[in-house]
Amino acid sequence: MQLYLAPLQGYTEFLFRNAYARHFGGIDNAIAPFLPSGLGVTVKHRRIRDLWKENNGQIPVTPQILGKSSPEIVPVAKYLFDYGYDTLNINMGCPIPSIRSKMRGSGILAYPDMVEMLLEKLFNDLQNKLSLKIRLGNESAEEVKELIPIINQFPIKELIIHPRIGTQMYEGMVDLDSFSWCVENAKAPIVYSGDIFDLATFRRLRNQFPSISRWMIGRGLLFSPFLPEIIKKNDCGWVKNELHRFWDFHDDLEEQILTFRDRPNNQLNKLKEYWRYFSQAFQDSETHFYRISRTTDLNSFRLIVEQIQLKGIWKAGLGETDHFEFIKSL
Numbered sequence: 001m002q003l004y005l006a007p008l009q010g011y012t013e014f015l016f017r018n019a020y021a022r023h024f025g026g027i028d029n030a031i032a033p034f035l036p037s038g039l040g041v042t043v044k045h046r047r048i049r050d051l052w053k054e055n056n057g058q059i060p061v062t063p064q065i066l067g068k069s070s071p072e073i074v075p076v077a078k079y080l081f082d083y084g085y086d087t088l089n090i091n092m093g094c095p096i097p098s099i100r101s102k103m104r105g106s107g108i109l110a111y112p113d114m115v116e117m118l119l120e121k122l123f124n125d126l127q128n129k130l131s132l133k134i135r136l137g138n139e140s141a142e143e144v145k146e147l148i149p150i151i152n153q154f155p156i157k158e159l160i161i162h163p164r165i166g167t168q169m170y171e172g173m174v175d176l177d178s179f180s181w182c183v184e185n186a187k188a189p190i191v192y193s194g195d196i197f198d199l200a201t202f203r204r205l206r207n208q209f210p211s212i213s214r215w216m217i218g219r220g221l222l223f224s225p226f227l228p229e230i231i232k233k234n235d236c237g238w239v240k241n242e243l244h245r246f247w248d249f250h251d252d253l254e255e256q257i258l259t260f261r262d263r264p265n266n267q268l269n270k271l272k273e274y275w276r277y278f279s280q281a282f283q284d285s286e287t288h289f290y291r292i293s294r295t296t297d298l299n300s301f302r303l304i305v306e307q308i309q310l311k312g313i314w315k316a317g318l319g320e321t322d323h324f325e326f327i328k329s330l
């Protein structure tokens with residue numbers, strides 16, 4: 001079994017990936033958050049900083065691009081392959097309305113002819129070096145039934161599926177019936193991505209889809225960075241004795257953010273953003289996050305984090321969680 005770190009734009013960039021790898025195990029691969037298309041025919045090295053070799057090396061990483069035409073994807077792909085990457089993931093799943101409406105991300109899924117044309121052109125130029133990340137469709141899960149036969153024509157390295165449709169964003173339940181149809185009909189190896197927030201959910205999914213061996217974890221890892229290890233060990237009882245690792249990781253991440261981000265406001269906002277998720281590991285998460293979100297300087301932020309460290313009660317990963325309620329409110 002392989003566990004993948006999901007791309008989470010704004011969260012799982014190299015600072016996070018490296019700090020994470022220094023304190024936690026369990027992750028075998030990461031897909032980097034998407035590079036915007038429009039990097040130009042001549043790619044500027046500074047614009048792919050998240051993928052620089054010197055910024056990576058702990059967790060194997062695959063770059064991802066959000067684009068809908070070969071002229072915007074091929075130059076970036078060639079640059080990355082020359083630089084040493086051997087796979088590029090194409091993002092056909094981003095649900096943000098302003099992106100979808102331009103036929104990018106999940107927006108392209110409603111146009112199977114365009115998907116076919118794009119893949120034909122890309123595979124002419126880039127041969128066997130592409131993987132895809134898709135949803136079940138943009139507006140309907142029926143769309144995937146037209147898409148999979150098209151995708152099957154190409155030697156896709158792997159197919160990552162988030163079993164929602166674009167218009168759902170992250171709301172509602174994942175559609176496991178439609179995902180099951182994909183498992184039966186897709187030729188490429190499938191990576192499952194969606195709502196793995198605790199061991200119980202992972203066990204249920206693994207039992208339902210025994211042929212899947214690649215699982216992707218996104219928000220669940222931000223809720224509880226222990227989750228990949230919990231899944232690999234098939235046991236969560238040990239976490240309560242190792243909570244110090246979360247705080248070490250937190251210090252490390254804070255230090256990275258302070259080193260690599262310039263302005264104090266930027267630094268604080270980034271730290272606060274992570275707590276949108278980290279707070280969910282604790283009882284009274286809303287109060288914790290509310291207090292953190294109100295801080296206006298690093299010292300008061302640190303003070304509240306220290307109070308949580310002293311008095312907060314960890315709950316994530318110790319059994320069924322209530323993250324489903326939380327994500328509805330995001």
Ligand SMILES: Cc1cc2nc3c(=O)[nH]c(=O)nc-3n(C[C@H](O)[C@H](O)[C@H](O)COP(=O)(O)O)c2cc1C
Nearest residue numbers: 006007008009033034133162193194195217218219
């Ligand atoms: C804040 C945020 C940022 C995301 N950024 C990306 C991205 O850059 N590329 C991508 O393919 N998916 C992106 N996703 C989708 C995730 O990779 C993942 O498929 C989705 O969150 C479902 O998995 P999860 O329930 O384990 O988080 C993002 C999701 C969130 C919530």
